[in-house]
Amino acid sequence: MAVRAGILGATGAVGQRLIQLLEPHPAFEIAALTASEASAGKDYRQAAKWRVDSPIPDDVADMTVTATDPDEVPDDVDLIFSSLPSSVGAEVEPGFCEDGYVVSSNSSNGRMDDDIPLVIPEVNADHLDLIEVQRDERGWDGAMVKNPNCSTITFVPTLAALAEYGLEKVHVATLQAVSGAGYDGVSSMEIIDNAIPYIGSEEDKLETESRKLLGEFDGAELSHNSVDVSASCNRIPTIDGHLENVWVETADEVTPEAAMAAMEDYDSLDLRSSPDPLIHVFDQPDRPQPRMDRTLGDGMAIAAGGLQQSPFGLQYNCLAHNTIRGAAGASVLNGELLLENGYL
Numbered sequence: 001m002a003v004r005a006g007i008l009g010a011t012g013a014v015g016q017r018l019i020q021l022l023e024p025h026p027a028f029e030i031a032a033l034t035a036s037e038a039s040a041g042k043d044y045r046q047a048a049k050w051r052v053d054s055p056i057p058d059d060v061a062d063m064t065v066t067a068t069d070p071d072e073v074p075d076d077v078d079l080i081f082s083s084l085p086s087s088v089g090a091e092v093e094p095g096f097c098e099d100g101y102v103v104s105s106n107s108s109n110g111r112m113d114d115d116i117p118l119v120i121p122e123v124n125a126d127h128l129d130l131i132e133v134q135r136d137e138r139g140w141d142g143a144m145v146k147n148p149n150c151s152t153i154t155f156v157p158t159l160a161a162l163a164e165y166g167l168e169k170v171h172v173a174t175l176q177a178v179s180g181a182g183y184d185g186v187s188s189m190e191i192i193d194n195a196i197p198y199i200g201s202e203e204d205k206l207e208t209e210s211r212k213l214l215g216e217f218d219g220a221e222l223s224h225n226s227v228d229v230s231a232s233c234n235r236i237p238t239i240d241g242h243l244e245n246v247w248v249e250t251a252d253e254v255t256p257e258a259a260m261a262a263m264e265d266y267d268s269l270d271l272r273s274s275p276d277p278l279i280h281v282f283d284q285p286d287r288p289q290p291r292m293d294r295t296l297g298d299g300m301a302i303a304a305g306g307l308q309q310s311p312f313g314l315q316y317n318c319l320a321h322n323t324i325r326g327a328a329g330a331s332v333l334n335g336e337l338l339l340e341n342g343y344l
């Protein structure tokens with residue numbers, strides 16, 4: 001029987017992607033949709049400005065949106081996907097966990113808390129058991145797992161593939177699509193014919209979340225990886241797909257050929273939303289490109305290319321679909337991992 005799932009922030013850009021991914025999902029059934037007070041009480045079709053590239057599923061269109069409050073969500077819902085603005089997530093998500101719901105959240109609040117697992121399943125699935133520590137410390141019957149920021153998700157799997165060479169220093173420069181800022185986030189007058197070399201709080205997220213993801217969990221505590229990461233984040237006028245330029249210094253020498261093999265051979269998982277291969281490596285020097293490569297693996301693959309030696313170590317480019325692998329798809333994949341690990 002499918003797990004009954006609710007979506008917090010269901011009318012938003014990521015909420016809509018969640019509906020698109022969950023509607024055909026055999027393991028989950030959409031059973032509750034929440035948004036702000038302004039949307040509460042409306043049919044979903046009236047409440048949401050639907051902008052995803054497939055029609056609103058009929059049964060979802062007719063569902064009534066409720067306020068984002070645990071008391072408004074049926075008790076037989078077990079799993080909550082959350083895509084709220086982080087300030088709202090910080091306020092309401094803990095209440096859902098207290099009330100026994102298991103929450104897979106895309107919002108940035110709490111990602112760096114010591115007892116909150118921050119998970120990319122193909123990279124650090126074992127961190128999920130931090131939930132036991134979390135339950136002891138917070139007294140929750142439910143649980144919380146977070147997926148990282150979309151730009152973090154794009155480059156960390158490539159670092160995980162290179163970890164055996166000993167990661168020492170990483171420089172990453174991003175070229176991020178406008179959808180990452182949400183539909184109303186960047187105006188056309190700001191971004192057309194332009195690039196903006198600043199995205200608030202983004203650099204810090206790449207630098208800290210990557211070290212947590214690559215850290216080690218001993219069953220009680222999580223230690224962060226010691227690699228130095230320096231990020232520079234830029235907004236460019238693409239719609240979807242974050243492209244990143246990466247330079248990696250390793251303790252042991254890694255040739256571009258060896259790095260390419262390590263990325264190609266990096267394991268995916270036997271979960272529905274985990275693509276095989278996880279990392280699609282191009283040997284053409286002009287790939288990956290956002291328009292051509294963001295839908296690889298149904299938007300869940302990481303694309304890499306341009307591997308070469310540089311004075312600053314191994315250099316390459318990588319790309320991922322920011323609202324699928326970087327947001328909604330990441331939360332769904334964490335839901336699949338929760339199910340596989342008996343948390344649902």
Ligand SMILES: NC(=O)C1=CN([C@@H]2O[C@H](COP(=O)(O)OP(=O)(O)OC[C@H]3O[C@@H](n4cnc5c(N)ncnc54)[C@H](OP(=O)(O)O)[C@@H]3O)[C@@H](O)[C@H]2O)C=CC1
Nearest residue numbers: 009010011012013014035036039083084085086180182327
């Ligand atoms: N867009 C993207 O590509 C990415 C976004 N994210 C993160 O995901 C989250 C959602 O982003 P996005 O979907 O773009 O945001 P949107 O602004 O498109 O959607 C926000 C959602 O939250 C609801 N909401 C807003 N305020 C409240 C409130 N006070 N109480 C309850 N619900 C509220 C909105 O409801 P209503 O319609 O009623 O206002 C809407 O459903 C954010 O934390 C964002 O940083 C992460 C990665 C990528």
Ligand SMILES: N[C@@H](CC(=O)OP(=O)(O)O)C(=O)O
Nearest residue numbers: 106108149150176180181199
């Ligand atoms: N800041 C990201 C999207 C985002 O919302 O990130 P986060 O999940 O860390 O809030 C971007 O602009 O592309």
